[in-house]
Amino acid sequence: MENIAVAEKANDTIEQVITPEELLNHWQGHRRLTRRVIEAFPEDKLFNYSIGGMRPFSAMAQELTNMAVAGVRGVVTDKWAPVSELGHHSGKDTANTKAGILQQWDKATAEIDEWWPKIPAGRFQEKMLAFGQWEMETYAIILYWIDNEIHHRAQGYVYLRSLGIEPPYFWER
Amino acid sequence: MENIAVAEKANDTIEQVITPEELLNHWQGHRRLTRRVIEAFPEDKLFNYSIGGMRPFSAMAQELTNMAVAGVRGVVTDKWAPVSELGHHSGKDTANTKAGILQQWDKATAEIDEWWPKIPAGRFQEKMLAFGQWEMETYAIILYWIDNEIHHRAQGYVYLRSLGIEPPYFWER
Numbered sequence: 001m002e003n004i005a006v007a008e009k010a011n012d013t014i015e016q017v018i019t020p021e022e023l024l025n026h027w028q029g030h031r032r033l034t035r036r037v038i039e040a041f042p043e044d045k046l047f048n049y050s051i052g053g054m055r056p057f058s059a060m061a062q063e064l065t066n067m068a069v070a071g072v073r074g075v076v077t078d079k080w081a082p083v084s085e086l087g088h089h090s091g092k093d094t095a096n097t098k099a100g101i102l103q104q105w106d107k108a109t110a111e112i113d114e115w116w117p118k119i120p121a122g123r124f125q126e127k128m129l130a131f132g133q134w135e136m137e138t139y140a141i142i143l144y145w146i147d148n149e150i151h152h153r154a155q156g157y158v159y160l161r162s163l164g165i166e167p168p169y170f171w172e173r
Numbered sequence: 174m175e176n177i178a179v180a181e182k183a184n185d186t187i188e189q190v191i192t193p194e195e196l197l198n199h200w201q202g203h204r205r206l207t208r209r210v211i212e213a214f215p216e217d218k219l220f221n222y223s224i225g226g227m228r229p230f231s232a233m234a235q236e237l238t239n240m241a242v243a244g245v246r247g248v249v250t251d252k253w254a255p256v257s258e259l260g261h262h263s264g265k266d267t268a269n270t271k272a273g274i275l276q277q278w279d280k281a282t283a284e285i286d287e288w289w290p291k292i293p294a295g296r297f298q299e300k301m302l303a304f305g306q307w308e309m310e311t312y313a314i315i316l317y318w319i320d321n322e323i324h325h326r327a328q329g330y331v332y333l334r335s336l337g338i339e340p341p342y343f344w345e346r
Contacts, residue, residue: 015192015294015295017297018190018312022310022312026316051331051335054331139191140199143191143199150324151323151326151327153324153327154326155328158224161225163225
């Protein structure tokens, strides 16, 4: 009887919001949309168009790629790339064509799919020192970089609109 | 012994990514940031400034408020406001001052805090017909409206930057 109570309690106290697999699908869905936004830019505008002194979308896309790959590796291994390697000026794998940016993107997609299932059990609720700098629960680190992608992609939407280009639908993943 | 196995299995198969309370805090953190973006707009620009034919930020903010309140109520009660009531032209509670927009925002904040703990157990993984129109798991509905807020807020960031106004830090919640 006691053990039944334990079993019931285990089920009872853990209210499942989202599974690790669902979170991966959610993220990759966003990444598919961001990829379409990169594709929607004319080659030159991807690298030189800007509003209000902000970065061109190519720079944002490369930061997103760097953060995604370094992030998922960090979550699995607890070895974190330094923040200086996240930007688009980090010197590693800097692309200067749309095809190059998309190639980096697709490479990251495959790396994410490969690393994600290796996230250790219990990790999402553990605190980590993300990128050697920000201490927070792992789920919050992951949501941070997904949110950061949505944020920068939306800035890409405004760039496209101001260029008279219709961006892809937000709900299309 | 059999029951111990059940208990272990229950703990084992449910990998907790994020708790309902953590998701609420995550959302309200984003909403605090969006509130600061509303505040950063000059009164007139909030209502009449636009890039590339997009809506002014006041309209986006009111859509976000309507969707948040109708959304959390819907998740709890499974009674969904029709989509026509979500826009800023729905005629309900339309504000035309920054103070009015912020007042709506704060009212929504309190409503969200009140409704959230009433979300029935198991709901997050259940499918619902959100706003009478989109069938998906409840966690996905909630992430949709949080993502939608990040998306529109980022457009507000570009409006502010193009007006020469420094937006609040993205990581400040």
